[in-house]
Amino acid sequence: MSMILDELMDRGYIKQFTHEQETRELLEKEKITFYIGFDPTADSLHVGHFIAMMFMAHMQKAGHRPIALLGGGTAMVGDPSGKTDMRKMLTKEQIEHNVASIKKQMEKFIDFEDGKALIVNNADWLLNLNYVDFLREIGTHFSVNRMLTAECFKQRLEKGLSFLEFNYMLMQGYDFYVLNKEYDCKMQLGGDDQWSNMIAGVELIRKKSAKESFAMTCTLLTNSEGQKMGKTVNGALWLDPEKTSPYDFYQYWRNVGDADVQKCLALLTFLPMEEVRRLGSLKDAEINEAKKVLAYEVTKLVHGEIEAQKAKEASEALFGSGNDLSNVPTVTVGKDVFGKALLDLLVETSVIPSKKEGRRLVEQGGLTLNGEKVLDFKREFSEEDVKEGSALIKRGKKNYNRIVVE
Known part of the structure; x- marks a missing residue:
């Protein structure tokens, strides 16, 4: 029995295989x-990427070598998967900045020393392609009829799919082909929303090189109602502090639904499964x-002990018996804030x-402000609101911030 595969399945990672046996x-x-691909569409990864890095880390611990493929080239086009609208076009400079930031975050989870893992950027081979050569060499292996049945395009066809995005599948398939040729990379892992693109790569290698290649998809991080996890009032749950x-990050996991605790422990920690089940x-x-x-x-893995x-x-x-508030997220303001509308102050900070x-x-x-509900939109922030140098803001049930006045 393949121990690592059994462990990944036991922990709930695997959704689909191209060839299970x-x-x-x-x-x-x-x-x-x-390999797993990460498109650098922002200068930080978020919780959706974290599950993919845990997938990689489990495989690496079992002795397999990961390649983290950063999509400096594919990000120039934009992935239509799971999107109803076309993504915002990024400049080359933005993409390069994002790639550098993401690289740093990955090193916390994956051991890149002595070639145990690689980081490569598909800009290295995609940006200098000759378009006609690429069409003749790669395009000939793709059936448009078949592509149009792919889940990633179906959603976009209703609103209008640009030809730019239609190329994305060819580019991702070509990535796998290049990595297979250069690094003997035999398998692609990725989120289940990438299934169509992953099959494209497996088939391209088999057609062009007559070599075996495989793909496995990872389950997406959803709650018991089937909604994607990792969304907060302020947007995505980022890995960048x-x-x-780190406090807001910790609080997010502290407040997940009871029904989601076991799944999150299995997918996002290295705790043994008997402890996860207990x-x-x-x-x-x-x-x-x-x-x-x-x-x-989870906070220890992402932000350190x-x-x-x-x-x-x-x-x-x-929430407990302690009263040391020094680690609550804090903003520092000057005395000139007195008399300002509280809502304006909270937006500015x-x-x-x-x-x-x-x-x-x-x-x-x-x-609430210092335990009292704020009932007036125009309520001003005053000197009386500052107790022992700070005021305590509470948003919703469990989100706290301290405002320190210097």
Whole structure:
């Protein structure tokens, strides 16, 4: 039995295979090189990418070699998968900046020392292609009729699919072909929304090189209602501490639904499965202990042990018996803020993303200042609101921020 495949299936990673039996035999008999692609559409990865990196890390621990393919070339076109609208076009400079930032984040999860893993950028081969040569060499192997039945295009056809995006599948298929040729890369892993693109690569290699290649997709991170996880009031749950603070990151996992705890522990931590099942089976008040373990373990992986400990202490100070608020996300302002509308102050300091969101919170009774509900949109922030040098803002049930006045 292929131990790693059994473990990945037990943890709930695997959604689909191109060739299940052959994949099992291959992973039993040799250590392979595989790849996962990441399009650098932002200067940070988010939780949706984190599951793919955990997938990679499990494979690497079992002795297989990962290639993290950064899509410096494909990002110039934009992936239509799972999108109803065309993505925003990025400049070359933006893409290069994003690639450099993402590289740094990956090194926390994957060991790149001594060639144990590689980071490559498809800009190296895609940006200098001759279009006519590419069409003759690669385009001839793709059936338009078949492409139009792919899930990633179906959604976009209703609104209008640009020819630019239609090329994406050929480019991703070509990536796998290049990696197979250059690095003997035999397998592509990726999110289940990439299934059509992954099949394209497997078939291209088999047609052009007559070599065997394989693909496995990873389940997407969804909650028990089937909605994508990792969305917050402020947008995506980013891995960059500047975009999502370690405290907010910790709180997100501390507050997941009871039904999602076991799945998240299995996919997003390295805890042994017997411990995952034990924690996942806890009921009622006890499930909160499992959520604390989940929040701590995931935050430790992404932000390191010190930040995880700080976030845990801050959370306990607010919700437990402690009263040390020093680790709660804090903004520092000057005395000139006195007399300013509270909502304006919260938008300016990025405590809330917009005035509209602030009004919604006030209408729903979800904004408090020092434990008192804010009921008036025009409520001003005053000197009396500052107790012992700071004011405590609470958004919704469990999101806290401190405003320190210097």
